[in-house]
Amino acid sequence: MNYNWDFFFVIAGYENWWIKGLLVTIAYAVGTVIGGLILGVICGTLLLANRIWLTVPIHMYVELFRCTPVLVQIVWFFFALPILIQVQLPAWLAAGVGLTLYMGCFATEIFRGGIISIDKGQWQAARAIGMTYVQMMRHIILPQAIRRMIPPFVNQSVIQFKNTALLYVVAVPDLMYTGYLVVADTYRPLEVYTGVAVAYFVLLYPLTQWGKRLEARGDK
Amino acid sequence: MTNNSNANAGEIKLELKNLKKSYGDIQAVRGLSLSVKKGQVVAVIGPSGCGKSTMLRCVNILEEPSSGMLRIGNDTIDFSVRSSVPSGSRLAKFRSRFGMVFQQFDLFAHLTAIQNVMIGMTVVQRRTDAEAEERAMSLLERVGLAETRDRLPKELSGGQQQRVAIARALALEPEILLFDEVTSALDPELVGEVLDVMHALASEGATMIVVTHEMAFARDVADWVLFMESGKVVEEGPPQEVLVAPKNDRTKSFLARYHRQ
Ligand SMILES: Nc1ncnc2c1ncn2[C@@H]1O[C@H](COP(=O)(O)OP(=O)(O)OP(=O)(O)O)[C@@H](O)[C@H]1O
Ligand SMILES: [Mg+2]
Numbered sequence: 001m002n003y004n005w006d007f008f009f010v011i012a013g014y015e016n017w018w019i020k021g022l023l024v025t026i027a028y029a030v031g032t033v034i035g036g037l038i039l040g041v042i043c044g045t046l047l048l049a050n051r052i053w054l055t056v057p058i059h060m061y062v063e064l065f066r067c068t069p070v071l072v073q074i075v076w077f078f079f080a081l082p083i084l085i086q087v088q089l090p091a092w093l094a095a096g097v098g099l100t101l102y103m104g105c106f107a108t109e110i111f112r113g114g115i116i117s118i119d120k121g122q123w124q125a126a127r128a129i130g131m132t133y134v135q136m137m138r139h140i141i142l143p144q145a146i147r148r149m150i151p152p153f154v155n156q157s158v159i160q161f162k163n164t165a166l167l168y169v170v171a172v173p174d175l176m177y178t179g180y181l182v183v184a185d186t187y188r189p190l191e192v193y194t195g196v197a198v199a200y201f202v203l204l205y206p207l208t209q210w211g212k213r214l215e216a217r218g219d220k
Numbered sequence: 221m222t223n224n225s226n227a228n229a230g231e232i233k234l235e236l237k238n239l240k241k242s243y244g245d246i247q248a249v250r251g252l253s254l255s256v257k258k259g260q261v262v263a264v265i266g267p268s269g270c271g272k273s274t275m276l277r278c279v280n281i282l283e284e285p286s287s288g289m290l291r292i293g294n295d296t297i298d299f300s301v302r303s304s305v306p307s308g309s310r311l312a313k314f315r316s317r318f319g320m321v322f323q324q325f326d327l328f329a330h331l332t333a334i335q336n337v338m339i340g341m342t343v344v345q346r347r348t349d350a351e352a353e354e355r356a357m358s359l360l361e362r363v364g365l366a367e368t369r370d371r372l373p374k375e376l377s378g379g380q381q382q383r384v385a386i387a388r389a390l391a392l393e394p395e396i397l398l399f400d401e402v403t404s405a406l407d408p409e410l411v412g413e414v415l416d417v418m419h420a421l422a423s424e425g426a427t428m429i430v431v432t433h434e435m436a437f438a439r440d441v442a443d444w445v446l447f448m449e450s451g452k453v454v455e456e457g458p459p460q461e462v463l464v465a466p467k468n469d470r471t472k473s474f475l476a477r478y479h480r481q
Contacts, residue, residue, distance in 0.1 A: 119326075121324050125322065125385075125388075126328070128318070128319075129315070129344060130312045130313060130315045130340065130392065131312060135343050139339060144329060
């Protein structure tokens with residue numbers, strides 16, 4: 001095996017592609033994590049209201065998106081939904097919606113789980129001293145619950161970041177799809193996909209370590 | 221020792237009439253009446269599951285009674301008439317007229333001892349931090365915990381946590397104190413320090429409803445004792461009568477079981 005590695009060959013002339021690919025990946029990761037977080041806070045809050053006409057549809061949404069592969073969701077929004085609604089979603093939107101809804105269902109569970117992990121006694125004690133629901137949430141429940149939500153949320157964000165590579169299937173030019181384009185141009189898959197893997201690793205390793213640290217701190 | 225004489229002469233502070241509370245098919249409280257005079261200490265005893273906690277939680281409407289009437293001071297609530305039952309911020313305000321202490325202490329885990337005492341004053345009463353801190357400090361001193369002001373609940377013993385919880389309950393200057401088996405979760409050697417604080421409160425003239433299994437405390441401190449069974453008051457009277465010479469067979473057998481232990 002004496003393969004002649006030549007990374008220069010797959011970078012030179014493609015700098016703009018790579019930078020764009022990297023930015024697209026980061027933008028999707030950050031955008032869908034934030035979108036999912038907002039969705040999760042909304043759905044999680046509605047679940048706490050304990051109204052059956054709210055909880056049933058939200059549980060259905062959560063289970064549906066949790067129990068199907070995100071790849072299937074992205075493909076469905078891009079190829080299947082347009083037939084139903086007679087409108088072709090652009091690839092970037094279909095993929096963004098799929099990834100956001102996927103993140104949102106986990107964020108919903110994380111948010112709700114964090115809130116209900118605060119023991120009932122403290123809720124009762126807060127109400128007994130005359131706090132309103134909003135005061136209790138703001139001063140007693142959320143400060144403790146948010147601390148517990150952060151580690152699982154960071155871990156889910158790492159998974160979400162990796163899932164952005166699935167943008168590839170609908171030809172959104174993220175890091176992975178850029179790799180595919182460069183391979184088509186250079187016939188150098190070894191350098192290209194190795195480079196792509198290294199780029200993901202460099203981005204995600206610190207985030208993963210941070211998640212681990214937060215988890216360890218939460219255990220104390 | 222007890223303030224029997226003046227308590228019996230005092231005005232009626234709290235009155236419950238035919239209070240009922242069901243959870244689905246379970247009738248936890250079934251027609252309970254009771255009146256508490258200003259400065260009176262009422263002890264509530266009875267077997268597990270007879271509805272003592274439910275009754276107490278109905279008094280400050282942590283649980284909304286299914287029906288019946290409640291009067292505190294000049295305010296009357298008829299639970300069969302929806303419009304007379306407070307809700308939202310009026311309900312919150314109603315609850316702050318009571319101070320409640322729980323079996324499991326239930327201190328706010330992210331707040332230090334002094335912050336636990338302050339939070340009701342700053343959030344519910346909107347007092348300034350300085351004002352709240354000063355009063356919280358004097359309450360902590362009163363329960364003998366001035367040195368532990370900056371410790372988190374998990375850094376305190378059970379007895380200390382419960383005394384902080386009492387200080388928290390006193391912070392909003394409640395008209396009536398509700399105690400729900402506040403020494404049941406404590407190691408035996410820590411029970412005394414909590415009972416001492418309650419004893420002091422009683423002698424200072426606090427109006428208290430005390431659900432307890434501490435018969436000696438009920439005998440020495442209470443002005444009036446209720447024996448409950450199956451969600452009802454079966455027997456009531458001064459401690460010398462109910463605890464020493466009960467008339468009702470159910471009370472007799474309950475107390476007999478107690479004395480044997
Ligand atoms: N939230 C609830 N939902 C359903 N049933 C309840 C609820 N709270 C209490 N109960 C029932 O109501 C009855 C009275 O309960 P309660 O806790 O008031 O009794 P207790 O006298 O305080 O008992 P203990 O001495 O064990 O504390 C019990 O049968 C209990 O199972
Ligand atoms: Mg109880």
